[in-house]
């Protein structure tokens with residue numbers, strides 16, 4: 284499948300589609316697992332996306348996900364990808380990560396690193412990151428807002 288990225292017009296014509304996408308969860312690996320319409324609207328109006336780059340991920344022209352890049356003008360943008368549940372586990376996440384990585388290092392010349400953070404138990408995200416060439420740099424014990432600490436098993440996932 285051909286993966287394309289297309290800018291999200293967050294405050295314009297794509298606003299409703301963005302709200303629908305984010306409220307269509309659940310997103311078990313995000314702090315807000317079931318965002319409400321009011322929360323997403325509040326984020327948009329509060330400027331959550333004003334300094335970010337939001338991109339639709341399209342597979343053969345069909346919208347399958349959203350990737351939000353923050354700090355795109357810095358040397359280390361950060362990436363938050365989400366695919367709709369129906370398409371997960373078929374290799375598309377890996378393709379989206381590759382497309383976003385290409386985009387960042389092609390279109391954002393200040394970018395030196397691309398950073399992504401996820402929970403230890405988000406195996407699909409971690410495996411997709413490793414396959415796409417990302418390297419584990421850190422293991423945070425207490426950064427997750429909803430939980431406590433867990434033991435560190437640094438080399439627990441090898442591909």
Ligand SMILES: CC(C)(COP(=O)(O)OP(=O)(O)OC[C@H]1O[C@@H](n2cnc3c(N)ncnc32)[C@H](O)[C@@H]1OP(=O)(O)O)[C@@H](O)C(=O)NCCC(=O)NCCS
Pocket residue numbers: 310312313363364365366367370371372373374375376377378400401402405406407408410411414442
């Ligand atoms: C994370 C996400 C983008 C990955 O995309 P995906 O299309 O589901 O993953 P892929 O099919 O490309 O698979 C990537 C790797 O994960 C593995 N994988 C996929 N689903 C899996 C599952 N349910 N359990 C274990 N491994 C799984 C695949 O086998 C593959 O690993 P391999 O190449 O070593 O065999 C997608 O699952 C998603 O949007 N999840 C919900 C939102 C989310 O968690 N975003 C990240 C927030 S930090």
